[in-house]
Amino acid sequence: MKAAKEVAAGSKVWEFKLGAIIVLKGKVVASGVNEYRTHPKFGSGYHNRLHAEGGAIYNSVRQGIDLEGATLYVYRLPTGRTAKPCLSCEQMLRDHKIRRVVFSAIGYEHGIDGSAT
Numbered sequence: 001m002k003a004a005k006e007v008a009a010g011s012k013v014w015e016f017k018l019g020a021i022i023v024l025k026g027k028v029v030a031s032g033v034n035e036y037r038t039h040p041k042f043g044s045g046y047h048n049r050l051h052a053e054g055g056a057i058y059n060s061v062r063q064g065i066d067l068e069g070a071t072l073y074v075y076r077l078p079t080g081r082t083a084k085p086c087l088s089c090e091q092m093l094r095d096h097k098i099r100r101v102v103f104s105a106i107g108y109e110h111g112i113d114g115s116a117t
């Protein structure tokens with residue numbers, strides 16, 4: 001999780017920074033951060049957001065790494081209130097047979113705005 005936290009610090013998204021690492025057979029094989037990407041059709045005024053989990057999977061696929069049985073760690077800065085992947089990332093995790101997902105969840109039991117849930 002410490003490595004995922006260090007990766008998250010590299011995100012340039014101002015609202016919050018997410019970092020993801022993928023560990024396979026005890027070794028970090030890929031990482032990703034949440035980031036904005038310029039839309040190919042609408043240009044720089046319109047941004048798509050790439051999620052950290054998707055970025056880590058994308059980076060591993062580019063290297064030709066088979067992720068079956070891997071573990072994905074995700075950390076959010078400044079607080080660890082993210083508790084699960086979005087539906088799109090969840091589907092990618094299933095498609096690539098990632099066996100385990102570990103999210104930072106500090107304070108999550110109090111809700112995203114600090115309210116009790």
Ligand SMILES: [Zn+2]
Pocket residue numbers: 051052053054085086087088089090
């Ligand atoms: Zn996502």
